[in-house]
Amino acid sequence: MKKDTVISEPTIIPRDAHNVSRQHISQGALDVLYDLGRAGYEAYLVGGGVRDLLAGLQPKDFDVATDASPEQVKEVFRRARLIGRRFRLAHVRAGGEIIEVATFRAQPRSPEEGEALVEDDGEDHDHLLDEGGRILRDNVYGTLEDDAFRRDFTINALYYRVTDFSVVDYVGGMADMAARQMRLIGDPDTRYREDPVRMLRAVRIANKLGFGIEPATAAPIRELAPLLTDVPSARLFDEVLKLFLSAQAEKNFDDLVDYGLFQQLFPRTGACLERPGVETLIRGALQGTAQRVLEDKPVTPAFLYAALLWPVVRQDMEPALAEGQSLAQAIPTFSGDVVTEQVETVAIPRRFSTPMREIWALQPRFYRRNGRRPERLAAHPRFRAAYDFLLLRTAAGEEDPELAQWWTEYQEGQAPTPPTSSDRPKRRRRRRRRRPAADSASE
Template sequence: MNSETRNDARPALRIIPREQHTISRKNISKAALRVLYRLNEAGYDAFLVGGAVRDLLLGGRPKDFDVATNATPDEVKKLFRNCRLIGRRFRLAHVVFGPEIIEVATFRGTGEEEGAEGERHIVDGRIVRDNVWGTIEEDALRRDFRVNAMYYDISDFSVRDYVGGMQDLQDRVLRLIGEPVTRYREDPVRMLRAARLAAKLGFSIDTAATAPFEELGPLLAEAAPARLFDESLKMFLSGHGLKSFRMLEQCGLLKFLFPATARALKRGDEALRALVEQGLANTDARVAEGKSVTPAFLFAVLLWGEVRDVAQQQIARGKDGNEAWARAALQVVGEQCQRVAIPRRFTFTMEEIWSLQPRFEQVQRKKVLRLLAHPRFRAAFDFLLLRAHESPAIRELGLWWDHAQQLPHDTLAAALPVHESGGNDHEASAPASAARKRRRRKPATKSKPA
């Protein structure tokens, strides 16, 4: 496979007529078609562009449809009453049709021509504002990967390929447009997008595109944490999370995005790797089945190894168990949020999932019934099941709690010991090895007053 990246100053246009490609308007959203047609009827160029064109050519069904045009954002707004203009870094028009938003972008130029309209601001090689309008040819060169730089022309239903994207689709490879170091310095998040797209599409990444990852990976620390949170959701909650995780590891990018996860896995804990990969696989399965997924559970999985190890270190130094887990969660979450801005509503759930894990080993009647009634019980129990590879005791504990949930409340309560020291002969008692693991000394009974 040829791994050279085309860096031509002048793109070579290839027009693929309707009869030679597989895109059908039946697979394009009606809202996107309305935007394309109205722009075209008003005398503007109008193209479907980017991931939608790529996925349609691959036989997929895109969820999002982006439009590129030579109309400026203000001109787009005049055409659509249901339009709002957004963004400073990239000025865009959003045309709203109920729950669906069609993003309309004006062709972006290189800014090298005299009298170029708009503005571009670059700091240390990084584009912080890019609102220079240009031609479709310039717009193609401004995009990231060649497979994302193809345009579906609503005027004649052809596909325009300026940079060799069709060839890359056939080769199943991601190649950057332009010189990789320059393009990553413009926007470091492109490194993550390469890993995510390769995982999603089942493509390889051009060796020229992966070569700068180790050198430029630290630049991800300069990206906005909120943006990295959004990128993390795209990687891990879109149905290809396990592949994305493995691609991040393979490319050496995991340590720049989730340093605590990378550190914990580097210690060679195979049970932890099994937990992480099974958690991601389960999330992918839920997405495929159309079930709900939550970032809180996913991030709890990714950060568990470091939280557990820090908590155990604190306990070994004599800290109270509850305080140790609280401090460990605070430390690990605090570090991670400097990279990825996980909202507090999710970190709170993560901390609860972690703090409930030791409570599964306490099988006295009041504690079991209280834990079963906890609002985070189900998430914490699912997490316990993921930990089955940690030890036979944890696996048995998961089986015990699974059985306990199936018993009627009265039956379970009657079978449970009131005190920690008894109850191992009851049907619902936990495995002895698991129950003893964190057994506390029974408090001394107070003498009754005479």
């Protein structure tokens, strides 16, 4: 990427020309900035923290960029922990916070002809792209200017300098903040090939801020969406959570589908979207999740994934159900293969896949309303999630509304209470007639 594609000299925005205030920066982040400065290093607040403050939002966390190497950061902060291989950085514990501190990076280079693409930590390979342009290593350090030009979007490359409270802008990020648009730094095709996750970030950050995606930045996404298949599934799991466990979950879903990104993340679910009721079920889950996020209630990936993958399970079960197999038999038979297939694209840790499958497995038990079965089902730890999932399936046209209504009333104490063992009339036991004693007169 050539620097002449953007601003060549930084613009310094003084304190009175921006709205970033130390009052809205966490004490932990301020301590890290000041301590690095006292140790003789440059240190800036950067990335999403600065972007969100400029947009009038309160960031959840803060990142720091510095000219100190990770090892030097650890010398300043004895409790710092160095992490990462592809991108080495320091996690600094400051009070109850973890502040991510990254050393200024320079732009990755492409391999020389015939150069081996190895995955070790050798110095010669710390700063390397593969033949497709994807970053393998990003551990060669540079200057503040180098660091600005290697970042993804202009609005993520704004640096807050605590020494004079100014914002440093090398790439026109302040102009894009004012225009309310996401714009990649450099050639979009090249930048997406370096890291295909940037396509997902473009959608997520734009919707979070209520911004648009600049036309040249948006143009290559549909064509390059298949590059997501080269991204490690564990990394995509993290990105999916950021996209869907958010207040903008439904809008993110719409844009992912429109750009062809959802179909890469969930190939078989994407192929089911035209089936009756599928979008209704997924949208219901996303709307419920967004509402819980807005109300600051806990959300779980297990329920989200249950909704995203259920259409595939349902489709695979249809032949067996048509042949007379029960839902209780079919769900465990087919759900395992669906999960195994999906994790090849987007990882699902066992701590989420297990409760997800329990939510599915409980669905047939809602049909059994006699005796004490409702009581036992209601006592199950996954009952509430399974009940909510039953409501989604009912809204999607899979179940009779009377079933969902009965369970709603049951929880409210309004449904007819099934008889318990103590309430049932006791069956009268027939008394056995005693056989007459043998005649003993002859004895």
